[in-house]
Amino acid sequence: MIDRAASPVPGKSNEPVVLLEGASKSYRLYRSPKERLLEALHPARRKLHEEFWAVRDVTLHVARGESLGLVGQNGAGKSTLLQLIAGVLTPTNGTVRVTGRVAALLELGAGFNPDLTGRENVSLFSVIVGVDRAAIPDRIAAVEAFADIGDFFDQPMRIYSSGMYARVAFANAIQVDPDLLIIDEILGVGDAKFQEKCYAKIEELRQGGTSVLFVSHSTDAIQRNCSRAALLHQGRVVTTGAADETISAYHDLLYGSRQVNAPVRPHAQPAKGRASDVEAAPHEGLPDTVRELLDREHPCHADSPFYNRYERRFGSREAEIVDFCITVDGETRFGNLRGTETLNVYLKVHFHRDVPAPQIGWGLVTPQGLVLAGSNTSMQRKVLTPAPAGSSRLYGIELRPALCQGEYFLNIGVGEWIDGAWDFLDNRRSAIHLTVGSTPRGGGFFDLPARCTEFSMEKHEQ
Amino acid sequence: MVPAPPVRLLQRIVGNRRSVVALARRHLLARYAGTLLGGLWEVLHPALTILVLWFVFTAAFHARGPHDMPFILYFVTGIVPWLLISESINQGTQGVVAHGFLIKKMVFPSEILPFVYLVASAVSHVLLLGLAAVVLLANGVPASIFWIQCIYYFVVACGLVLGIQWLLSALMVFHRDLGQVVGVLLNLAFWATPVVWVPNGVVPPRLAWILYANPFAYVIDGYRKSLLERQPFWTDWAHGLYVWTVLLALLVVGGTVFRRLKPHFADVL
Known part of the structure; x- marks a missing residue:
């Protein structure tokens, strides 16, 4: 009617x-x-x-x-x-x-x-x-x-x-x-x-x-x-x-529903890579903050000045990014960035079930949601070790973005490679907030390695 | 209180009369879009068809009208109403399918579509009738008050066509083959109706009932009675009664089928 x-x-x-x-x-x-x-x-x-x-x-x-x-x-x-x-x-x-x-x-x-x-x-x-x-x-x-x-x-x-x-x-x-x-x-x-x-x-x-x-x-x-x-x-x-x-x-x-319905294949095909790659790097020599991250029982990423409380989080949470920390040029730093630093993002991930082919992904976005850059371990042909249920893993992402003045967000996520497709387990959009201070050398998003030279036009200059 | 279906239908048509006219105009313009002569074809095409048929029947078959009347007089008074009937049925059958773009995307009273095709066909019908009048006058047939009777037969033709259009255009949505079948059936009906041939002496008495049963024959005959023979339309009242019964039956059947199928249009188109 x-x-x-x-x-x-x-x-x-x-x-x-x-x-x-x-x-x-x-x-x-x-x-x-x-x-x-x-x-x-x-x-x-x-x-x-x-x-x-x-x-x-x-x-x-x-x-x-x-x-x-x-x-x-x-x-x-x-x-x-x-x-x-x-x-x-x-x-x-x-x-x-x-x-x-x-x-x-x-x-x-x-x-x-x-x-x-x-x-x-x-x-x-x-x-x-x-x-x-x-x-x-x-x-x-x-x-x-x-x-x-x-x-x-x-x-x-x-x-x-x-x-x-x-x-x-x-x-x-x-x-x-x-x-x-x-x-x-x-x-x-x-x-x-x-x-x-x-x-x-x-x-x-x-x-x-x-x-x-x-x-x-x-x-x-x-x-x-x-x-x-x-x-x-x-x-x-x-x-x-x-x-x-x-x-x-x-x-x-x-992103979460497929996990509920799809049975986990015991031998999911990992991305191509040699067996010798499938080995975690030793964590000796990592900065102290990362050691702390490993040892601490309760997550403290919320205290980080880089953390964005208004992050958007989705996924099945069958694996979770429970904690993370960031170093700037190997140190714990606060405040504005210059833009040219090396950023290391360390993620502590807890697996609630067996994940044979875990994947880590990241993306750099503007506050308007424009994706400036993004990648993940499967795109980079990096194979991570299978994670059994109940285990925790530490992953590090190293970035050298060469940014210009402005505000940026980092998306971080853990996923899984199933049947030739990505599946999000825990995707934390805009979880990390970066502020780049004045960059007088250039504007826009990225500091392109560009320069200008003047050449002489005189044929015979003495 | 909800009015009865026929009343509701009438209300809807009156309420949408501007849409009917606009769609009919659109239909006529779209048919001749991109042609040099444009809307002129609406008359030129049937006029040329009439000319060709007339030429074939007089030159090749030496056809004569009844009572030694020139064939052109007999022929033109038959073909003009026939073209109204066949054209509007032929195109009206496509009506719902052709207007699927409206039915699927907006609240559109699709039951007005047969009227759209009737209005479009009526335009060329009036023009052709004018042409026929010129032919008649040129051949010494005097104009008479009986010519006005054409309006009555026109109404009968429209009533018949309307019921058929509702029926066919609704069924066409489900079976596209119908378009082809209708073309063939119209061809058959053309030869089963005394448009080009004179029934006297041609039809064997045991087949005469077909002619009587064919309601289109009543319309064609009626146009001739009005234009040529100066006979009032009520002389053959028994036949008229029969045709009106057929007409009303077609309207009820066609209207009911259309109403029952209409809710499915948006799903199927």
């Missing part, structure tokens, strides 16, 4: 724009289109299908002016849920209530005919959604200006790049002054500049009272644009809450 009010009810602005109560959608799976037809027309309504519940018992609300993110793996039911809310699909059970005008950007397409030009499609769309005849030319002009694709606006949409398509689709959707804007993954294909423009526009609409439902595989985009997020798993809403908490739960699901 879909209840769709024609316009928002004035004075009831506290009422949620979207309200789902126990909404479920089952797809009927037929062996052939013939059976589907037969069943739909069968006088005695004989059942010829098997049921697949794409969305199960979802209760959800979106308040006016709120932006809700939806995350979940492929096939979790996100798109079906959006289609239910958009009214393209009808729920099998439960209720879907949407108040006001909905603008939906469902995947790529959004109700466009590829044989028509952008202008014609926008015009046709305007008529179908019931825009006033007099307002249509203005609306088309506004869409054209926002999409900003030049002469392509008068070309058939089948020749558009996916980015241009997304531009027109987005511009078209926002120009109906929606009460609810549904965005399914579509902005991912636009270039960075257009994405910025879209996010700014979404924010502007939101301020004006538009609610936004946002699906993206980019958790960064969700975190930036949504205050609240819901995690879908196998058709059900598993978590609803603050965006970052939901995303952590999502990461756990993504």
